Amino acid sequence: MNTKLSQRIGHRLEASDKQAVIKDRRFLDDEQLIYSEQVELVESIFNAKVRDAEIEELIYHFTDIFRGHNPVHLIVWGMTGTGKTLTIQFFLTLLNELCRRRGIDMWHEHLDLSTPRPCFRALNDLACQIKASKRYKKGISLEEMMYRIEDKLRDYEGHFVLFVDECDHIRHDFDTFYTFLIRRLPQRIKAKLTLILASNKIDWPSQLDPRVKSFLRNNELLFKPYNAEDLQHILQIRVKRALHPGTVKDGVIEKIAAMACREHGDARKAVTLLSKSADLAEKKGSKLTLQLVDQAAKEIEQDQYLLMIRTAPVHLQATMAAIIVAWRNTKKSSMDTRQAYDSYRQFCSRADMQPLTIRAFGDFVSELDTYGFIRSRVLSRGRGGRSRDIVLELPMELEQRLYDTILLNLGLQKKLPDA
DNA sequence: TGTCCACAGGAAATACGGGGGT
DNA sequence: ACCCCCGTATTTCCTGTGGACA
Numbered sequence: 001m002n003t004k005l006s007q008r009i010g011h012r013l014e015a016s017d018k019q020a021v022i023k024d025r026r027f028l029d030d031e032q033l034i035y036s037e038q039v040e041l042v043e044s045i046f047n048a049k050v051r052d053a054e055i056e057e058l059i060y061h062f063t064d065i066f067r068g069h070n071p072v073h074l075i076v077w078g079m080t081g082t083g084k085t086l087t088i089q090f091f092l093t094l095l096n097e098l099c100r101r102r103g104i105d106m107w108h109e110h111l112d113l114s115t116p117r118p119c120f121r122a123l124n125d126l127a128c129q130i131k132a133s134k135r136y137k138k139g140i141s142l143e144e145m146m147y148r149i150e151d152k153l154r155d156y157e158g159h160f161v162l163f164v165d166e167c168d169h170i171r172h173d174f175d176t177f178y179t180f181l182i183r184r185l186p187q188r189i190k191a192k193l194t195l196i197l198a199s200n201k202i203d204w205p206s207q208l209d210p211r212v213k214s215f216l217r218n219n220e221l222l223f224k225p226y227n228a229e230d231l232q233h234i235l236q237i238r239v240k241r242a243l244h245p246g247t248v249k250d251g252v253i254e255k256i257a258a259m260a261c262r263e264h265g266d267a268r269k270a271v272t273l274l275s276k277s278a279d280l281a282e283k284k285g286s287k288l289t290l291q292l293v294d295q296a297a298k299e300i301e302q303d304q305y306l307l308m309i310r311t312a313p314v315h316l317q318a319t320m321a322a323i324i325v326a327w328r329n330t331k332k333s334s335m336d337t338r339q340a341y342d343s344y345r346q347f348c349s350r351a352d353m354q355p356l357t358i359r360a361f362g363d364f365v366s367e368l369d370t371y372g373f374i375r376s377r378v379l380s381r382g383r384g385g386r387s388r389d390i391v392l393e394l395p396m397e398l399e400q401r402l403y404d405t406i407l408l409n410l411g412l413q414k415k416l417p418d419a
Numbered sequence: 420t421g422t423c424c425a426c427a428g429g430a431a432a433t434a435c436g437g438g439g440g441t
Numbered sequence: 442a443c444c445c446c447c448g449t450a451t452t453t454c455c456t457g458t459g460g461a462c463a
Contacts, residue, residue: 118448118449120447120448120449121448136437136438136439137436137437137438137448138436138437138438138446138447138448138449140438140439140446140447140448141446141447141448142447142448313450336425336426337426337427338425338426356450356451356452357451357452357453358426359427359428359451359452359453360450360451360452362426362427362428363428363451366427366428378426378427378428378458378459379459380424380425380426380458380459380460380461381424381425381459381460381461382423382424382459382460382461382462383422383423383424383425383460383461383462383463384424384425384460384461385423385424385425385426385459386424386425386426386427386458386459386460387425387426387427388426388427
């Protein structure tokens with residue numbers, strides 16, 4: 001037995017115990033909390049009067065149910081992380097309980113579109129949730145899916161409240177989806193349907209077919225972004241439960257709140273930032289300092305890029321890798337699609353992939369642009385023709401990590417030499 | 420002022436692969 | 442096992458265009 005080693009480990013354990021920052025990690029990540037803890041957390045946030053005004057409005061809107069009327073649809077606007085989902089879920093659970101006590105039939109569902117999906121998948125998800133159908137990838141018509149949903153609801157006579165979260169995330173056939181929900185479904189079922197459509201795009205109804213839009217009788221509710229004070233409340237609650245007392249330096253909570261506030265008042269991001277900072281502090285064996293918050297913010301941003309690329313289609317990954325290679329090889333301050341495409345073809349041949357046409361490649365390039373991996377713009381060189389100018393401006397470290405991630409992900413780290 | 424480059428990006432056609440029905 | 446239908450991915454086809462240059 002290596003006594004030196006065991007001593008060292010012993011010391012480390014003691015030291016880390018002394019300097020432990022995190023008391024209960026689960027309170028830094030909502031998904032790890034069991035339901036009753038979530039409810040308790042939400043209640044303590046709402047007791048802090050953080051979303052009072054919005055809850056008042058919700059109550060007012062839904063009082064029709066108790067009068068035996070059908071409330072009109074509700075459109076909710078607010079940036080991501082302003083507590084739309086949390087507040088509405090909380091409210092609906094409450095409402096459900098109230099209805100139950102008064103013997104009113106009510107049923108609510110939460111359709112979460114936070115990852116974009118086509119109409120078919122969205123309807124399929126809904127059908128699954130109300131147990132009207134199983135999950136399909138393909139092979140069944142939209143019509144059939146709609147019919148199954150109608151069939152399930154046909155004989156339900158109570159109130160059916162459908163909360164569509166991030167409702168503008170329907171890809172492609174936006175209209176089909178909302179024509180169904182707004183015009184067709186209510187006509188074919190006995191249930192009294194009330195939609196809650198939440199989105200962060202203020203102008204999303206302008207995408208709707210005018211005929212559907214005119215059919216949509218609705219109220220509107222606006223979630224204002226959290227201000228720094230609200231965020232501090234929310235963070236304090238978490239800190240109290242998740243961290244040991246006295247481990248957070250002065251000003252840290254204020255700083256996290258301020259940073260999150262500047263970025264659209266997103267509470268989830270604020271909590272993530274707190275969580276990451278606490279992790280770093282724990283690893284380093286120090287208190288949670290202002291400097292660690294900065295570092296955590298940087299790491300979170302990089303992690304997001306890496307996660308995005310890892311879960312992207314393979315050709316998008318190849319496009320990214322090819323652009324990185326081409327960028328390193330180019331002497332100029334930018335490159336055009338053709339150069340990037342040549343690099344992509346080389347990458348594909350070395351990686352044993354069938355390259356796509358330049359048309360498809362171009363779409364991937366603009367996708368990378370919208371996600372912020374690259375900057376590109378279309379630029380005319382007069383007689384030299386028009387082409388897209390591509391610039392890669394990521395921090396060196398992130399660029400390398402992205403490249404490594406892609407190679408690893410495509411299982412090619414051995415095949416390709418470092419660029 | 421008109422020409423013309425070299426690609427962007429929309430629309431339609433086609434290929435692909437899962438899934439139901441028989 | 443076979444065929445056909447479907448949504449999605451990709452290709453094919455094609456029109457449009459900003460501005461240097463003649």
